[in-house]
Amino acid sequence: xxxxxxxxxxxxxxxxxxxxxxxxxxxxxxxxxxxxxxxxxxxxxxxxxxxxxxxxxxxxxxxxxxxxxxxxxxxxxxxxxxxxxxxxxxxxxxxxxxxxxxxxxxxxxxxxxxxxxxxxxxxxxxxxxxxxxxxxxxxxxxxxxxxxxxxxxxxxxxxxxxxxxxxxxxxxxxxxxxxxxxxxxxxxxxxxxxxxxxxxxxxxx
Amino acid sequence: xxxxxxxxxxxxxxxxxxxxxxxxxxxxxxxxxxxxxxxxxxxxxxxxxxxxxxxxxxxxxxxxxxxxxxxxxxxxxxxxxxxxxxxxxxxxxxxxxxxxxxxxxxxxxxxxxxxxxxxxxxxxxxxxxxxxxxxxxxxxxxxxxxxxxxxxxxxxxxxxxxxxxxxxxxxxxxxxxxxxxxxxxxxxxxxxxxxxxxxxxxxxxxxxxxxxxxxxxxxxxxxxxxxxxxxxxxxxxxxxxxxxxxxxxxxxxxxxxxxxxxxxxxxxxxxxxxxxxxxxxxxxxxxxxxxxxxxxxxxxxxxxxxxxxxxxxxxxxxxxxxxxxxxxxxxxxxxxxxxxxxxxxxxxxxxxxxxxxxxxxxxxxxxxxxxxxxxxxxxxxxxxxxxxxxxxxxxxxxxxxxxxxxxxxxxxxxxxxxxxxxxxxxxxxxxxxxxxxxxxxxxxxxxxxxxxxxxxxxxxxxxxxxxxxxxxxxxxxxxxxxxxxxxxxxxxxxxxxxxxxxxxxxxxxxxxxxxxxxxxxxxxxxxxxxxxxxxxxxxxxxxxxxxxxxxxxxxxxxxxxxxxxxxxxxxxxxxxxxxxxxxxxxxxxxxxxxxxxxxxxxxxxxxxxxxxxxxxxxxxxxxxxxxxxxxxxxxxxxxxxxxxxxxxxxxxxxxxxxxxxxxxxxxxxxxxxxxxxxxxxxxxxxxxxxxxxxxxxxxxxxxxxxxxxxxxxxxxxxxxxxxxxxxxxxxxxxxxxxxxxxxxxxxxxxxxxxxxxxxxxxxxxxxxxxxxxxx
Numbered sequence: 001x002x003x004x005x006x007x008x009x010x011x012x013x014x015x016x017x018x019x020x021x022x023x024x025x026x027x028x029x030x031x032x033x034x035x036x037x038x039x040x041x042x043x044x045x046x047x048x049x050x051x052x053x054x055x056x057x058x059x060x061x062x063x064x065x066x067x068x069x070x071x072x073x074x075x076x077x078x079x080x081x082x083x084x085x086x087x088x089x090x091x092x093x094x095x096x097x098x099x100x101x102x103x104x105x106x107x108x109x110x111x112x113x114x115x116x117x118x119x120x121x122x123x124x125x126x127x128x129x130x131x132x133x134x135x136x137x138x139x140x141x142x143x144x145x146x147x148x149x150x151x152x153x154x155x156x157x158x159x160x161x162x163x164x165x166x167x168x169x170x171x172x173x174x175x176x177x178x179x180x181x182x183x184x185x186x187x188x189x190x191x192x193x194x195x196x197x198x199x200x201x202x203x204x205x
Numbered sequence: 206x207x208x209x210x211x212x213x214x215x216x217x218x219x220x221x222x223x224x225x226x227x228x229x230x231x232x233x234x235x236x237x238x239x240x241x242x243x244x245x246x247x248x249x250x251x252x253x254x255x256x257x258x259x260x261x262x263x264x265x266x267x268x269x270x271x272x273x274x275x276x277x278x279x280x281x282x283x284x285x286x287x288x289x290x291x292x293x294x295x296x297x298x299x300x301x302x303x304x305x306x307x308x309x310x311x312x313x314x315x316x317x318x319x320x321x322x323x324x325x326x327x328x329x330x331x332x333x334x335x336x337x338x339x340x341x342x343x344x345x346x347x348x349x350x351x352x353x354x355x356x357x358x359x360x361x362x363x364x365x366x367x368x369x370x371x372x373x374x375x376x377x378x379x380x381x382x383x384x385x386x387x388x389x390x391x392x393x394x395x396x397x398x399x400x401x402x403x404x405x406x407x408x409x410x411x412x413x414x415x416x417x418x419x420x421x422x423x424x425x426x427x428x429x430x431x432x433x434x435x436x437x438x439x440x441x442x443x444x445x446x447x448x449x450x451x452x453x454x455x456x457x458x459x460x461x462x463x464x465x466x467x468x469x470x471x472x473x474x475x476x477x478x479x480x481x482x483x484x485x486x487x488x489x490x491x492x493x494x495x496x497x498x499x500x501x502x503x504x505x506x507x508x509x510x511x512x513x514x515x516x517x518x519x520x521x522x523x524x525x526x527x528x529x530x531x532x533x534x535x536x537x538x539x540x541x542x543x544x545x546x547x548x549x550x551x552x553x554x555x556x557x558x559x560x561x562x563x564x565x566x567x568x569x570x571x572x573x574x575x576x577x578x579x580x581x582x583x584x585x586x587x588x589x590x591x592x593x594x595x596x597x598x599x600x601x602x603x604x605x606x607x608x609x610x611x612x613x614x615x616x617x618x619x620x621x622x623x624x625x626x627x628x629x630x631x632x633x634x635x636x637x638x639x640x641x642x643x644x645x646x647x648x649x650x651x652x653x654x655x656x657x658x659x660x661x662x663x664x665x666x667x668x669x670x671x672x673x674x675x676x677x678x679x680x681x682x683x684x685x686x687x688x689x690x691x692x693x694x695x696x697x698x699x700x701x702x703x704x705x706x707x708x709x710x711x712x713x714x715x716x717x718x719x720x721x722x723x724x725x726x727x728x729x730x731x732x733x734x735x736x737x738x739x740x741x742x743x744x745x746x747x748x749x750x751x752x753x754x755x756x757x758x759x760x761x762x763x764x765x766x767x768x769x770x771x772x773x774x775x776x777x778x779x780x781x782x783x784x785x786x787x788x789x790x791x792x793x794x795x796x797x798x799x800x801x802x803x804x805x806x807x808x809x810x811x812x813x814x815x816x817x818x819x820x821x822x823x824x825x826x827x828x829x830x831x832x833x834x835x836x837x838x839x840x841x842x843x844x845x846x847x848x849x850x851x852x853x854x855x856x857x858x859x860x861x862x863x864x865x866x867x868x869x870x871x872x873x874x875x876x877x878x879x880x881x882x883x884x885x886x887x888x889x890x891x892x893x894x895x896x897x898x899x900x901x902x903x904x905x906x907x908x909x910x911x912x913x914x915x916x917x918x919x920x921x922x923x924x925x926x927x928x929x930x931x932x933x934x935x936x937x938x939x940x941x942x943x944x945x946x947x948x949x950x951x952x953x954x955x956x957x958x959x960x961x962x963x964x965x966x967x968x969x970x971x972x973x974x975x976x977x978x979x980x
Binding site for chain 2: 051070072073077080081084086087088089090091092093094096097099126127128131136140143144145147149150151152153154155156159177178179181182184185186187188189190191192193194195
């Protein structure tokens with residue numbers, strides 16, 4: 001998996017899947033989110049039960065959204081079903097496929113493995129945020145030109161993962177592209193064209 | 206018309222193909238100007254921008270979320286089911302079970318078996334016993350878990366190899382055999398006598414799961430007695446007919462919409478129980494219900510490619526003539542009739558010239574989720590056996606594997622009544638072109654000449670195939686509308702499952718009308734507004750729909766010419782459409798713009814209705830394939846690296862080069878999964894449960910598993926017999942020979958024949974160790 005794992009420093013920033021797992025173990029997510037999170041806001045809300053809402057401010061694609069959310073809601077659920085940003089897709093809800101990949105502070109994250117609460121205080125970018133109005137971003141343009149998709153369902157996640165890869169590494173080698181894209185499954189198997197698209201996008205940046 | 210309109214609407218080249226008179230068939234296209242070109246997909250923007258609304262993206266006002274209550278045992282009876290606790294959870298709006306649906310709600314498996322929708326006797330893990338609807342998916346799943354079910358757990362059978370033994374649990378009364386099918390031609394015993402070499406081997410392929418990225422499901426909403434369903438499906442009309450039948454509704458009251466779907470591979474050809482459950486819950490609550498399965502549920506309850514246990518005996522003469530093939534196979538489609546051995550023997554029967562063939566297949570029941578068609582049903586399994594056997598035979602008679610196949614290329618279908626000829630010699634062409642482009646002979650010799658040192662070994666392998674259908678056929682209806690400004694709308698019922706159907710159809714319409722593909726608006730996959738189409742599966746969508754599109758475009762041109770002729774006072778036969786929006790007399794003396802045709806201006810739109818004509822009589826339209834690969838095997842770890850792959854496919858005319866190549870790449874990747882990473886594991890001893898129901902434990906090929914280099918080498922042979930566009934199907938043939946080609950390459954590298962898939966490091970290490978000990 002390509003997702004970069006920051007050291008767990010207890011800050012509210014850059015909360016990672018691995019760090020999350022280390023912290024949480026296998027406990028009930030609701031309980032964990034409200035008690036064990038190294039997260040200032042969550043810990044203030046001790047005792048929030050299932051079905052109860054906490055207020056939350058998310059910064060997504062440069063816009064701030066205030067909403068009420070259950071602590072157990074994933075960032076993916078909130079993006080898709082509450083904010084109407086359906087670019088990030090549901091594939092497994094357990095961090096296996098990458099269809100839900102978004103950028104959190106510029107780095108690819110599985111939104112299904114990120115609680116909405118954890119994303120507070122970060123800048124979330126979804127595939128919609130890579131557009132300029134109706135114009136495609138350079139990675140999207142490269143995916144289109146290289147036919148780097150078939151059914152298109154994993155595509156927003158692939159595009160976002162590629163964007164994260166290229167922000168980190170502006171001139172990846174073929175091997176780095178393969179490794180960088182290995183956290184995103186494509187059941188249609190369009191990998192060959194995905195590699196071409198990422199390479200082309202790197203060249204255009 | 207202004208000049209910029211010309212540029213905006215029309216392809217720069219003219220002329221467009223001739224318009225045949227009424228009742229006449231169009232001539233085959235010669236060289237095409239737009240069809241076959243590498244053009245970006247017409248719906249690519251939506252797919253890469255995230256604006257495409259997949260059914261699972263839909264959010265309707267007041268929408269609830271559904272979840273299924275599923276039996277956790279492979280074989281159990283429901284003693285008691287209590288919904289009280291679940292229904293009491295705040296935010297839960299409906300809980301339904303057999304008690305609510307007893308009034309005749311049935312679920313049919315094929316034509317023979319019909320069950321209660323929520324059965325009392327659950328014959329596979331994941332069978333539905335109830336369903337819930339709640340305000341959030343979190344609550345819905347919580348409620349599904351809170352439905353208290355008291356099960357009588359019964360003995361199970363999940364090992365298909367034991368299904369026909371005495372004393373094992375019976376899945377249905379009447380025994381575990383679904384059917385035994387046999388086929389015979391010639392005299393197999395005499396065929397083996399005539400052979401110089403006879404080999405016999407057993408082969409096995411594990412159960413493979415579709416797991417498309419988009420989960421199975423739908424959104425259902427009622428307006429009194431009118432039901433609308435947004436379903437992730439390969440065929441909206443198939444979903445409509447099943448839902449209407451189950452719920453006893455007129456077809457006109459069931460509208461199914463499926464503009465996008467995130468992959469199906471055969472598992473979304475039909476409605477699921479989730480579709481009906483969504484409708485029931487929506488009716489009960491008076492609110493729209495979104496009902497999508499969890500990933501785990503898709504492993505249990507929405508189909509698979511059955512596992513197969515095969516035996517193949519083959520005889521060959523020293524000159525490469527095949528003298529006899531004898532094949533048997535056992536397989537299980539799970540707990541209901543669903544093709545456990547369907548088509549698994551087809552390649553043995555039909556791919557190579559052989560006068561003496563006998564096959565026998567046993568389809569049996571086990572306590573596991575029913576199979577659904579999976580990309581080229583039966584074929585990759587059969588190819589796994591046959592293509593490895595051909596490789597072994599070639600080795601024994603010291604003949605090149607490609608040469609052995611070329612020696613046995615048939616020009617007619619031997620397995621069909623009357624031995625009808627194929628419409629193409631595609632198999633031979635694929636073998637020759639593929640071998641040449643791959644530099645097969647050269648590379649084979651180079652590798653064999655290399656000293657065997659170190660722990661890395663290179664090898665090359667190949668396999669070929671046909672797909673038993675792939676020519677498409679009626680019915681299909683397409684409507685093309687020409688707007689008053691010369692732009693075009695294309696209406697078809699078929700789904701674009703990611704293969705590029707919409708793009709291909711836009712190219713066909715553009716070819717005939719001279720307009721640019723991107724000014725063609727496409728509406729599709731909606732039973733309320735688009736024309737009837739069969740589901741997109743079987744590699745038949747392009748050869749089915751494209752000729753109907755061409756016909757619809759011709760109808761538009763004929764009408765346009767008739768109107769223009771009347772207005773100009775000339776004979777319609779004397780006019781032709783030029784493309785670039787002009788109509789002229791054949792001598793060029795008179796010309797008008799399409800947009801100046803008064804009839805078009807007055808009506809606002811001109812409509813052409815096209816149909817798919819019949820397939821050729823007494824001929825067989827099949828796509829053919831050959832794939833070649835080079836591998837590197839690590840003798841220490843048992844790992845196999847795919848260095849390069851080449852797919853040489855004959856599917857008639859190449860209709861769209863980008864999507865064509867993409868199918869080849871994707872089919873190979875799926876074949877890599879079948880060969881190397883994917884296998885369902887049922888706990889045969891303790892629980893009978895599926896133990897690897899997620900993508901960590903059931904591994905799909907990732908970016909790191911795809912071949913380092915994949916080349917598509919189209920064998921383009923426009924098939925004039927097949928249909929008016931010369932196209933055949935591609936989506937399935939691309940995944941048939943892949944696994945066998947890898948196995949043959951691994952054998953070439955190591956001398957070890959892996960007859961039981963998958964070829965993963967665990968299995969290969971074991972075989973390598975055994976090989977060393979024996980040596």
